[in-house]
Each structure stands twice: as C-alpha cells, then as structure tokens.
Amino acid sequence: MLRPQETSSRERVGLNGLWAFALDPGDRGRAEQWWRGPLPDAVEMPVPASFNDVPATRDAHDHVGDVWYQREVRIPAGWAGRRVVLRFDAAAHRAVVWWNDVEVGRHEGGYTPFECDVTEHARPGEIGRLTVVVDNRLEPSTIPPGIVDVLPDGRRRQRYFHDFFNYAGLHRAVWLCATPRSYVRDITVTTEVAGADARVHYRVDVVAGQVAEVVLRDADGAERARGTTAAGTLEVPDATLWRPGHGHLYRLEVRTSGDDADDYALPVGIRDVKVEGDRFLINGEPFYFRGFGKHEDNPVRGKGHDDVHMVHDFALLDWIGANSFRTSHYPYAEEVLEYADRHGIVVIDETPAVGLNFEIAHTLVPGDPPHIWAAIDDTTQAAHLRAIQELVARDKNHPSVVMWSIANEPDSARPEARTYFEPLVRAARAADPSRPVCFAQVQLPPDKDVMSDLFDVICLNRYNGWYIDTGDLVTAERELEAELREWVRLHGKPIIVTEYGADAIAGVRSVAAGTWTEDYQIELLETFHRVFDRVDSVIGEHVWNFADFATGYGVNRADGNKKGVFTRDRRPKAAAFALRRRWHPKED
Ligand code: GCB
Structure with a gap:
C-alpha cells in the first residue's frame, strides 16, 4: 500500500490533533451504536499517541477492550469527482471505522496501515463525523497472541507473552487523501x-x-x-x-x-543483498551489523510516533556508531524506514509475531498459560501469514530493509514449530524473493532447534551471564563461544547475535560489578564482544536494547526493562560510552 503523498494529482490532509475519546470498559459502545452521535463523557486525546498513559489514570493504563475515537472532518470543496480515502497508518490492535452512520472499514493487526474508501459517502465541502473503535485485546488467535481473563469481580485482565507494554490506540498518523478515480x-x-x-x-x-x-x-x-x-x-x-x-x-x-x-513518486535506492556462505553481502561487500534491537517507546506517548523522538534516536545511533537496528518486535512507523533510507541505516524488519513461546510465557505472566502449541492454531497461523504479507507489502520498496524477521523467539524446539513455520517461510519468500528471511531464536542449544535450516541467517538472542549463569561471565564466555562454534559447524551460515545485554539501573555503580549495575552491563557486553571477535561467522551484534522501555507488571522488571544502553529519556549509561569506543574506535 503506497504512502499518502502530495503530487500534481494527489492531496492529503493530516487528521492528527486532539480527538474526542472514551474508554468503554462496559462494552456499551457497540450495543448503543456510539458512532451515531457524539461520544458520551468524552475526553480529549491526542492522535498519534498510545492512549494508555495520557490520562494519568490506572483505568486508562490497564484498560482491556474497546476505546472510541471521534472527530469531525471537512472534505475539501475542491475534491468533487475524486476518490477519497481515509488512511490509518496503524490502529492497535483491531479497528472499525464509521463515516457518519456508515461502517467504511475494519482492520486487524496493530502495526500496519489500512485504508477506508469513503468516496461514496463523503460529500465535498461537507463536514462528516469520523468514529473509530479500537480494541486492544490480544487473544490466542491474534499476532501477537495473548489471553484475556475475566476476574471474579467482572474486570478483564490481559496476559501476553512478550516483554513490552501493550500500548494501543491510534499511535500513528491518520490521513484524508484524494486521488483520481483511476x-x-x-x-x-x-x-x-x-x-x-x-x-x-x-x-x-x-x-x-x-x-x-x-x-x-x-x-x-x-x-x-x-x-x-x-x-x-x-x-x-x-x-x-x-x-x-x-x-x-x-x-x-x-x-x-x-x-x-495520476502521478506518484517513489524513492528508490539501488542496492542488492545476498547471503553467500557465512557472509551477508550488500552490493557484494560483506556487511557487519552494529546496533540494537529497539522499541517504539517513549514516556507518555507510548508507541505514538513522533518526529522529534525519531530524529533524536537516529542522532544517538549515529553518535554511538551503530549502522543498523532491528524493528523488534513489530513493524515501525513508515517515517522511521524512510529516514533510514535517506541516511543509509540498515534495518532488519520484524513482524509482530512475538510470544509464541510457552517457556517464556511461563516466566512473564502470572498463572499457568496454556501450552502454546495447543493454544495456537490455524487461525493464529493465518493471522501470522497476514502479518508477514502486510509487512512485505508495506516495506518491500525500502532499500534500508535488508532482511525480514518473521518472528521473535518462537518455541523452535517442538516438531509443531517446523510444521507451523515451513509454510510461513515459503510465503515470505514468495512475497519477496529478493531478501533473506530469518527469525530471532530464543536461547536454545543448536541440536534442540528444529527449524533454523529453513532460514538464511542464524539470528540468536543470547543472555549468557544474565538469565543463564547469572553473574558468572567466565562461564558465559566459554559457553557462548562453544555454542556459536556449534552453530557454525551445524549450519555454516552467517550468525547475527540479535540480542545480548544486561539490565542496569542508571546510576547504580559497583567496583565489584554486581548484576543490575552499569558496570556489569559493560562487562557483559565486553565479554560477548571478545567472543564475537573470535568467531568469524558472527556478522553482527545487536545489543538489547537501545533504551529502557515500558513493560507489563512483573517481579523481574523494575519500572520496565532496564537493558537499555540509554535510559528511557535517552540519557547514556556508561555502556553507551563503551559501545561508542568499540564502534567508533577513532573517536574519544
Ligand atoms: C528477549 C526478548 C525481548 C526481551 C528480552 C529481555 O529474549 O526477545 O523482548 O525484552 O529478552 O530483556 O528479557
């Protein structure tokens, strides 16, 4: 789907700003048809933003279910005879859209765009009422999956198996666009x-x-x-x-x-990408990935796209000497990829398929989540397929995108995983034969993995010295090296360590380098770097994470995940300077 543009034949009007907004904890809106008039008890809500942290209430932060957005929109008088569409850059996770009293579209999947054609309903020069209901629930059949429990007091509680907060709402731009009919x-x-x-x-x-x-x-x-x-x-x-x-x-x-x-102008970067033996080639030159797994995450606005934060993050990537990042764990705003295209930053582009893993589910959520391969079925797989296809359809023309990551840390040990993933890998290759395909593998010995041979690059998330052999970097170094050499022996493919890192609370220092200190974070990263420098097939290092980020509640999370080398407000921890020395060896 093409990005809205202003050209000689096209116009677009941004619909960002303050919208009327209502939480709907009692599910009244659909029954009472709230799209037919002004939303009851509405407050004002900025778009784009995740709604959760804006009102500063626990109810909004923890809301599970529908939220309603509404505003008036004037169709420009000069648009007679044109095709008119509403374009939502994203609505997390499921949306239905009404123009006045008429439903004009619906979409599931929180990180890819959709359009609603309103040509037949919107009269040029007139004002219409635009209403959107957005449902933030994650279920076994959605990507990412989750479970909604109904508590004895009637409240809902959302459980999910990924380690970032389930921000939701209209967190990307909304547009009104005109094109010719043809x-x-x-x-x-x-x-x-x-x-x-x-x-x-x-x-x-x-x-x-x-x-x-x-x-x-x-x-x-x-x-x-x-x-x-x-x-x-x-x-x-x-x-x-x-x-x-x-x-x-x-x-x-x-x-x-x-x-x-009609007239449309697409930016085009000329380059080619190949995997040959254990090398990753861009224009025939071996490329070494230096950078991060990131998140779209900022105080107050959550996953709301914001150009100020985006440009600042890219400035910090430049300062630290990173040349690449992974869009962990979902497709990022298109503005981010366009920026990466213009500045030569390399991107591994990931679907929102995160949390398809029982072992992790166990550590992340209270209670006893069902066995993941029992809860996940053909409907999940169909949603996953759609997520891959929508990602490729949206991002296929970005030169910065050099590889598709179709999942993060699925359970890749059980035979069901291979059956589930084989058709998805085929579909990704069919959608785009020009780029390699990978998935980010959970810490699992190479002989236990049942599906890495289906992929082009071995991408490993490794937490030796943190979740495994906590505090013991001597063992971590030995085990990591032995494991990487085993991957090389078994597969002979390029390896990117797509996650490694340690939580560090900014300001906590120690000469003895205990866990959660800035000093241990540095020591752990340096331990990994020594190993990477000894294993030739390692062609990339992506630290987890660029910045601290919000997560759900959990006893192993202190106001979110603290593995950032920058704090959530983007101040450098000591590790940022250490990385800068490695990645920019000639600078101070
Ligand atoms: C992982 C996940 C990532 C988590 C990270 C952690 O393996 O891929 O989403 O945030 O570990 O810090 O536990």
Whole structure:
C-alpha cells in the first residue's frame, strides 16, 4: 500500500490533533451504536499517541477492550469527482471505522496501515463525523497472541507473552487523501547491481487505467531512464548505489494516461543483498551489523510516533556508531524506514509475531498459560501469514530493509514449530524473493532447534551471564563461544547475535560489578564482544536494547526493562560510552 503523498494529482490532509475519546470498559459502545452521535463523557486525546498513559489514570493504563475515537472532518470543496480515502497508518490492535452512520472499514493487526474508501459517502465541502473503535485485546488467535481473563469481580485482565507494554490506540498518523478515480494502487521495485551499472525492475498496479510513463530521476532531478509499460526493467549505467552510511536515493516517477492522470513518486535506492556462505553481502561487500534491537517507546506517548523522538534516536545511533537496528518486535512507523533510507541505516524488519513461546510465557505472566502449541492454531497461523504479507507489502520498496524477521523467539524446539513455520517461510519468500528471511531464536542449544535450516541467517538472542549463569561471565564466555562454534559447524551460515545485554539501573555503580549495575552491563557486553571477535561467522551484534522501555507488571522488571544502553529519556549509561569506543574506535 503506497504512502499518502502530495503530487500534481494527489492531496492529503493530516487528521492528527486532539480527538474526542472514551474508554468503554462496559462494552456499551457497540450495543448503543456510539458512532451515531457524539461520544458520551468524552475526553480529549491526542492522535498519534498510545492512549494508555495520557490520562494519568490506572483505568486508562490497564484498560482491556474497546476505546472510541471521534472527530469531525471537512472534505475539501475542491475534491468533487475524486476518490477519497481515509488512511490509518496503524490502529492497535483491531479497528472499525464509521463515516457518519456508515461502517467504511475494519482492520486487524496493530502495526500496519489500512485504508477506508469513503468516496461514496463523503460529500465535498461537507463536514462528516469520523468514529473509530479500537480494541486492544490480544487473544490466542491474534499476532501477537495473548489471553484475556475475566476476574471474579467482572474486570478483564490481559496476559501476553512478550516483554513490552501493550500500548494501543491510534499511535500513528491518520490521513484524508484524494486521488483520481483511476489511480496507482501499488508499485514494486527491486534492484540489481551489475558492476558499475544497475537494473531497476518495476511493476505498477493501476486501478481503472494505464501507465503512461515511468521515469527514473537522480537526486538532482536529471532523468536516468524511462519506460512506458506497466512492468519492465530500467537500465542505469554508472549507478550511484545506496549503501550503508550513504542513503543515495533516486525517484521513480509514475504517471498514468488520460485526462485525469495520476502521478506518484517513489524513492528508490539501488542496492542488492545476498547471503553467500557465512557472509551477508550488500552490493557484494560483506556487511557487519552494529546496533540494537529497539522499541517504539517513549514516556507518555507510548508507541505514538513522533518526529522529534525519531530524529533524536537516529542522532544517538549515529553518535554511538551503530549502522543498523532491528524493528523488534513489530513493524515501525513508515517515517522511521524512510529516514533510514535517506541516511543509509540498515534495518532488519520484524513482524509482530512475538510470544509464541510457552517457556517464556511461563516466566512473564502470572498463572499457568496454556501450552502454546495447543493454544495456537490455524487461525493464529493465518493471522501470522497476514502479518508477514502486510509487512512485505508495506516495506518491500525500502532499500534500508535488508532482511525480514518473521518472528521473535518462537518455541523452535517442538516438531509443531517446523510444521507451523515451513509454510510461513515459503510465503515470505514468495512475497519477496529478493531478501533473506530469518527469525530471532530464543536461547536454545543448536541440536534442540528444529527449524533454523529453513532460514538464511542464524539470528540468536543470547543472555549468557544474565538469565543463564547469572553473574558468572567466565562461564558465559566459554559457553557462548562453544555454542556459536556449534552453530557454525551445524549450519555454516552467517550468525547475527540479535540480542545480548544486561539490565542496569542508571546510576547504580559497583567496583565489584554486581548484576543490575552499569558496570556489569559493560562487562557483559565486553565479554560477548571478545567472543564475537573470535568467531568469524558472527556478522553482527545487536545489543538489547537501545533504551529502557515500558513493560507489563512483573517481579523481574523494575519500572520496565532496564537493558537499555540509554535510559528511557535517552540519557547514556556508561555502556553507551563503551559501545561508542568499540564502534567508533577513532573517536574519544
Ligand atoms: C528477549 C526478548 C525481548 C526481551 C528480552 C529481555 O529474549 O526477545 O523482548 O525484552 O529478552 O530483556 O528479557
């Protein structure tokens, strides 16, 4: 699905700002048809933001079920005869949308966009009432999965098997967009590097019309190649490549034919990605991933996208010498990928399939969650498949995205895991044959894993010295090295350690380096680095985590997860300086 754009044929109006908002703990809204009039007892809620922490009440923070958003929207008078859609960049996790009294769309999956066509209902020049109900419940059939318990007093309690807070709501931008009736629905671009030259393969999907021309321009606007068909290959002699640290972008301008022609411009980075033996090649050059698993997480706004926080995070990535990150554990806002494209930051793009693991479920939630492979069924798998397809559909054209991660830490030891994942890996490759596919593997000995051979790169989340051999970095170093060498022996594939780290409370120091201190965090990272430097097949290190982040309640979490090398408000812990010395060896 293409991002909304302003072009000669397209307009967009941002619907961000303060909306009317109501929690619906008693499930009254759907029964009473709240979309038919003003929301009862509404408060004001900023969009985009996760709703949970804005009102400063426990009720909002812990709410489980529906929340309602509403605002008035004027359709510009000049939009007569145009196709008009509402575009939600995300609604976590399930949404239904009404324009006045008419339902115009619904979507499940909290991190991918959807559109509602209101052409037939919205009259140019008139004001309409836009109402959205967003349900934040996670169930065994959703991605990510969860369980909702009804307590004896009638309250609901959400359990989930992932280690970050279940922020929800309209936490990304909402748009009102106009296009011609005949319009460009989608563009797919893949690029191939051949010596100094390159090929740009493109496919344009037009609704009710035809492609007139496709023009590839360089950053200075100069035309580099041209086509006149809906699909084809553009030859680009002496191409300037997109590469890590250099986000060079061309523009692919697509125009349709006819009086009411559409026009769309897609940024294109020319690069290719391959796995060869135990190397990860970008434009034929071995690439070493230095960076983090991140989260979209900030005080008050939760997962609400915000350009200030985004640019600041990228500035800190630059300061520390990171060249890449993983969108753990869900697709991030499209603004983030566009920024990474422009600045040459490499991204491993992950689906929201996190928590498909019984052992972890056990440690994260009170009570006794059901065995995960018993609770997870074809419906979960279908939701997971949709999550993969929607991720690829949204992000396939970003040069920064070099690999798909289709899950984080599923239980990959049981035979059911292989049966469940095999078709999903096939589907990911079918959706995008141009990028490698991986999953982030939970701490599990290589001989116990039943599915890593299906994937291109071995991605390991490892907590030696923290969850395992806590406090004993000598054993951690020995065991980690032995394990990595075993992965090399069994698979001969490139290895990225996609998570390693220790919780550290900022300001807690110790000469004896006890757990939870800033000093132990550094020692643990340095222990891992010594091992990485000895094992040749390790082609990447992503520290867990970039910054401290909010989690659900838990006795092993102190006001959230503290494995950040920055605090939640982005102040560096001592580990940030240590990483900077490793990743920027020439600077202080
Ligand atoms: C993991 C998970 C991550 C957690 C982390 C931790 O393995 O992938 O989501 O936050 O461990 O700190 O426990």
